[in-house]
Amino acid sequence: MNTEKDFSPLTPNIVRALNDKLYEKRKVAALEIEKLVREFVAQNNSTQIRHVIQILASEFALSQHPHSRKGGLISLAACSIALGKDSGLYLKELIEPVLTCFNDSDSRLRYYACEALYNIVKVARGAVLPHFNVLFDGLSKLAADPDPNVKSGSELLDRLLKDIVTESNKFDLVAFVPLLRERIYSNNQYARQFIISWILVLESVPDINLLDYLPEILDGLFQILGDSSKEIRRTCEVVLGEFLKEIKKAPSSVKFAEMANILVIHCQVSDESKLTNDLIQLTAMTWMREFIQLAGRVVLPYSSGILTAVLPCLSYDDRKKNTKEAASACNHSLMKLVTPEDDEEEEEEERQSSETPTREDSPPKTQEELNNSLNASQDSVGFSNISFFTPTSADRAQVTLDLDGIVQVLDRHLHDSSTGMMTRIAVLKWLYHLYIKTPRKMFRHTDSLFPMLLKTLSDESDEVILKDLEVLAEIASSPAGQTDAAGSCDNNDSKLELQVPAPAQAGQPAVGLKVVDSSPSTPSMNSYFYKFMINLLKRFSLERKLLEMRGAFIIRQLCLLLHAENIFHSMADILLKEEDLKFASTMVQTLNTILLTSAELFQLRNQLKDLRTQESCALFCCLYRSWCHNPVATVSLCFLTQNYRHAYDLIQKFGDLEVTVDFLMEVDKLVQLIESPIFTYLRLQLLDVENNPYLIKALYGLLMLLPQSQAFQLLSHRLRCVPNPELMRTLPDCKPPESLRATPSHVNYRELLQHFDRVQSKHLEVRHQRAGRAEHPDRKLVL
Numbered sequence: 001m002n003t004e005k006d007f008s009p010l011t012p013n014i015v016r017a018l019n020d021k022l023y024e025k026r027k028v029a030a031l032e033i034e035k036l037v038r039e040f041v042a043q044n045n046s047t048q049i050r051h052v053i054q055i056l057a058s059e060f061a062l063s064q065h066p067h068s069r070k071g072g073l074i075s076l077a078a079c080s081i082a083l084g085k086d087s088g089l090y091l092k093e094l095i096e097p098v099l100t101c102f103n104d105s106d107s108r109l110r111y112y113a114c115e116a117l118y119n120i121v122k123v124a125r126g127a128v129l130p131h132f133n134v135l136f137d138g139l140s141k142l143a144a145d146p147d148p149n150v151k152s153g154s155e156l157l158d159r160l161l162k163d164i165v166t167e168s169n170k171f172d173l174v175a176f177v178p179l180l181r182e183r184i185y186s187n188n189q190y191a192r193q194f195i196i197s198w199i200l201v202l203e204s205v206p207d208i209n210l211l212d213y214l215p216e217i218l219d220g221l222f223q224i225l226g227d228s229s230k231e232i233r234r235t236c237e238v239v240l241g242e243f244l245k246e247i248k249k250a251p252s253s254v255k256f257a258e259m260a261n262i263l264v265i266h267c268q269v270s271d272e273s274k275l276t277n278d279l280i281q282l283t284a285m286t287w288m289r290e291f292i293q294l295a296g297r298v299v300l301p302y303s304s305g306i307l308t309a310v311l312p313c314l315s316y317d318d319r320k321k322n323t324k325e326a327a328s329a330c331n332h333s334l335m336k337l338v339t340p341e342d343d344e345e346e347e348e349e350e351r352q353s354s355e356t357p358t359r360e361d362s363p364p365k366t367q368e369e370l371n372n373s374l375n376a377s378q379d380s381v382g383f384s385n386i387s388f389f390t391p392t393s394a395d396r397a398q399v400t401l402d403l404d405g406i407v408q409v410l411d412r413h414l415h416d417s418s419t420g421m422m423t424r425i426a427v428l429k430w431l432y433h434l435y436i437k438t439p440r441k442m443f444r445h446t447d448s449l450f451p452m453l454l455k456t457l458s459d460e461s462d463e464v465i466l467k468d469l470e471v472l473a474e475i476a477s478s479p480a481g482q483t484d485a486a487g488s489c490d491n492n493d494s495k496l497e498l499q500v501p502a503p504a505q506a507g508q509p510a511v512g513l514k515v516v517d518s519s520p521s522t523p524s525m526n527s528y529f530y531k532f533m534i535n536l537l538k539r540f541s542l543e544r545k546l547l548e549m550r551g552a553f554i555i556r557q558l559c560l561l562l563h564a565e566n567i568f569h570s571m572a573d574i575l576l577k578e579e580d581l582k583f584a585s586t587m588v589q590t591l592n593t594i595l596l597t598s599a600e601l602f603q604l605r606n607q608l609k610d611l612r613t614q615e616s617c618a619l620f621c622c623l624y625r626s627w628c629h630n631p632v633a634t635v636s637l638c639f640l641t642q643n644y645r646h647a648y649d650l651i652q653k654f655g656d657l658e659v660t661v662d663f664l665m666e667v668d669k670l671v672q673l674i675e676s677p678i679f680t681y682l683r684l685q686l687l688d689v690e691n692n693p694y695l696i697k698a699l700y701g702l703l704m705l706l707p708q709s710q711a712f713q714l715l716s717h718r719l720r721c722v723p724n725p726e727l728m729r730t731l732p733d734c735k736p737p738e739s740l741r742a743t744p745s746h747v748n749y750r751e752l753l754q755h756f757d758r759v760q761s762k763h764l765e766v767r768h769q770r771a772g773r774a775e776h777p778d779r780k781l782v783l
Contacts, residue, residue, distance in 0.1 A: 007055055009036060009048060018060055018071030026071045030078040037082035046089070053079055053093045061097035066106055073101060073112045077119035087120070088127030094120050095131055099138045107147035114142060114153035121160055126168045128161075133179050135161060136198070140183050143194035151190070158194070162201050169207045177213045184220030189232060192224050196235050203242055211246050215258035222266045225283060226276040233279065240283060244290060256295035260302040263288045267309035267327075278320060285313065285326040292333040297399045300337055304405030306330065311413055311427065315420020331426055335433055342401040343438040403438060406430070407445045414452045421461045428456070428467035432474055439480035446475055446528065454535050457554060458546050465550065466557060472532055473561035481526030525566060533570045541583045551590050552598075559600045565619060568595065568604065572626040581766050584629040589666065592633035596640065596678055605678070608641050617747050624752055628759035631657060632666035635698070636673065639682060644695040646749050650756065651701035657760060658767065659705070667702060668711040674699075675714060683718070689725040696722060 007015045010033070017029030033052065040048045056079065060072025076094050080087045087094065098120065101113035121128050121135070128135060139161070142154035165171050184195050199217070203210050225236045247254050266284035269277045288306065292299055299306065313320070313327035410427045413419050419427075431449070435442045453475075456468040475481060536554075540547040558567050571591060578584040595601050611617050620641050627634045631654060638647035657663070673679060685692045699719055706712040 005059075007059065009052065010055060018075060019065065019068050020071070021067045023070075026067075026074055029071060030074045033075045034078040034082040037079050041083060041086060049079075049083070049090065050093065053090055057093060057097040062100060066109060069101060069104070069109055070112050073098060073109075073116040077116040080120040080123045084123060087124045091120070091124055091128060091131055095128075095134065099134060102138045102141055107145075107150055110142070110145065110147065110150045111153050114150060114157055118153070118157045118160060121157065121164070125164055126170065128164065129168055129170055129172070132161075132165070132172070133176060136176070136179060137183075140186075140191055140194055144186075144188045144190040158197075162198070166201065166205055171202075171205075171208055173202070173208055173210065173213065177216055181216045181220065184217055185223060189227060189229050192227055192232055193229075193235070196221075196224055196232065196239055200235065200239050200242070203239065203246075211243065211250075211254065214243060215255050215262070218259050219262045219265070222262070222280055222284060225280050228276065233276065237279075237283070240287075244287060247294065248290065251294040254294070256291055256298050257302075260291065260299055261305065263291065264302065264305040264309050267306075267313075278323065281313075282320075282323045282326065285310070285323055285330060289326050289329045289333065292330055292337070297337050299334070300399050300401050303334055303337075304402060304409045306334060307406060307409045307430070310334075311409070311423045312420070314426050315423045335430065338401060338433065338437050340437050342403075343440050401438070403434070403441050403445075406434070407442075407449070411449060411452065414456060421464060424456070424459065424461070424464050425467050428464065428471055432467065432471045435471065435474045435478060439478050443475075443478070443480050446481070450475070450528075450531075450535075454532075454539055457536070457539065457550070458543060462553070465554065469554065469557050469561060473558065476525055476529035476532045477562060478526065481528045525562070529562070529566070530570060533567075534574055537571065537574055537578075537587065540587060541578075541580060544583075544586075547586070547590065552594050555591070555594055556598050556600050559594075559598070559604075564601055564604045565607070569619065569622055572622050575626040575629065578629075581629060581763050584626070585763070588627050588630040588633050592627065592630065592636055593669075596636060596673055597676070605640060608637075609681070611641055611643075611747065621747060621752070625755055628756045629763070630666070631756075631760065632663065632670055634756065635702075636670050639674070639679065639698075642682075642685075643749075644692060644698055646752070648694045648698040648701060649749075649753060651698055651705070653753075653756070653760075654701070654705060658764065664705070664707065667705055668709065671702065671706070671711040671715045675718070686718075686722050689722060 014029045014032050017025045017032075020026055020029075033056070037049060037052060040046075040052070053076065056072050056075045060068045061076060063069050063072065076098060079090075080094055083090060095117065098113050098117045101109055104110050104113070117135075117138075139154055139158055142150060143158070145151050145154065180195070180199070183191070186192060186195065199210070199221070202208050221236060221240060225233060225240070227233055227236070263284050266280050267288055269281050288310070292306075310327045310330045313323055314331065316324040316327075410430055413423060413427045431442075431453075453468055453472055457465055459465055459468070540551055555567065568591065571587075575584050575587055578587075595605065607616050608620060608623075611620055620637075623637060624634065627637050631650065635647050635650050638644070638650065674682065682695070685695060689696065696719070699715065703712065703715050703719065706715070
């Protein structure tokens, strides 16, 4: 330093001492400067005071010489002490050079700068608050200083500044928040500890409402929650917990919508290998649960993003039990927010649009636009691949349900083969709920959802299949499907009238009923019901394993969810047109077994036992025509409906059929069924020999078909128990024998037998064709 330079009012001795390498000499010089400044204060000579501070700052504190800088720092602190309460007038000049020294490469100098600033702040107290941002910025750097002495000094200064902020009511939070938002994304642990401690202090001050600015720092808080330091994570948990308590106390003032996307981001795990992500996800999910309960329908525009985050968590195992429970609560609460009013909004919007002239009708959202709304970009570090929902109608006063976004999320989870079982169940529950609450809007999406819902029937889980069937049953029976669905079905899947039989083809007599009519007892179904039945049978045809393993289960559940008569009536009608005769026979056998054995079909069996009404006869004829694909099933249907003479006539025709091992196995199963509780009434009728001669003849016919087997022995033993009619005659019979009893007037049994012959002829022809192809594989069969 140039000692000949004029530093007045500083004396040459003071200047020389300030540049000395010994601390004691610099301290003495600082005391002299303090006396000098006190004299200027007494004289109210602000010009000389500023001149002294300017010399100390530029010529010493900012000097290239380290000892000069040290002398300048201690002198600036001495000036502040001399100024006392008036130091606030000169704080800018006092603080700036000290803060510059915070960046010095010499750790001792940084320590002296910290010490000097501590003394300046201690004297000024509340007067430093206008300069809080620069002080905070400097302290945040010292908090991460590698030197322990510097760090210790910065902690003392930090505590002092916190005390000042806590005591004062003049803290400028608006000016501070941008700096806080910037520094909160620091990756340094010490800087994070510093930031989180300040948030905790500010949050505890009654006069400072940090909750209003929570949307600006919430993402950063969740970033800090993922820190590797256990202490930092614990402190951050405390801070978030305090904010959540405040939110619960005053939910009306909370900006839920501005924070919803942040929670959606952090509810999704980007790297499951990090244990800290579990804590982030659990905390975010807990907040989301509270938000949904407190904000209600305000979060509906974000529902697709929420579901994107929540649904995968429902399949977590016990290792993430808490997260799973929180996600389940979120899912349940969000589902409750969807009400029938969301379906009525469509009418209101249409009414308003008709009243308000528009230039052009806006086109519906494309798939790409939906993807863009669901995968909006966000600025948080490390979450660039996570999707969340940006509401397109945020500026509208009325909250509306974005059904397109929700359905897309649900459909995406159904298509994803890695989706867990509980998640698939939740997706199906959502679809069912939406079809119940908003059926008209949902039927717009039915054509796109329908194929995947059918595919889900092949799921490994019975519970998933049950929920899937509930959705399909609701689609098939909803009145909302009567209007839109009819136009959306393919021509070949259009509604099949439940009329039995179908109109006769040219050159062929009508089969079955003399009066063609639909059954009044059958509830009306929309066109999706028949589309469902056709596609279900197609799926059974393509996936024989599905039919074998789950076919009976699916049909039985459908009989519970929909009317059993509808199911059998429509399937029988569809199978009548089935070209794959082998599948038709297998399907009829399956349906027949369900009809005869399932508790769900009890009412339908009772309806078929009595063919005295037109409706029951219509049902019998409809089933009979398709049951003809399987001769043994046709006989069992006749047994069920007590058409014993017709059963006997059919068995007489069995001699003309090809008797295979499969055929005999079916007869064997029928004998077992005759011994079951289902046919108790039939066995009791064997006591009335005179009035049921064709029943006995039919049973003997079955016996003659069977080889010497266990079933043969069983049926033979049963027939040996039939009593002698002479012994059973005690009183004159009051009812005519079966041969003289009037048959139902609505059924033409001769035409039914002719239909049976035609169907079996087709089966025989197909078997011969197959045999010909097997014998001459290189020769093409010309039909």
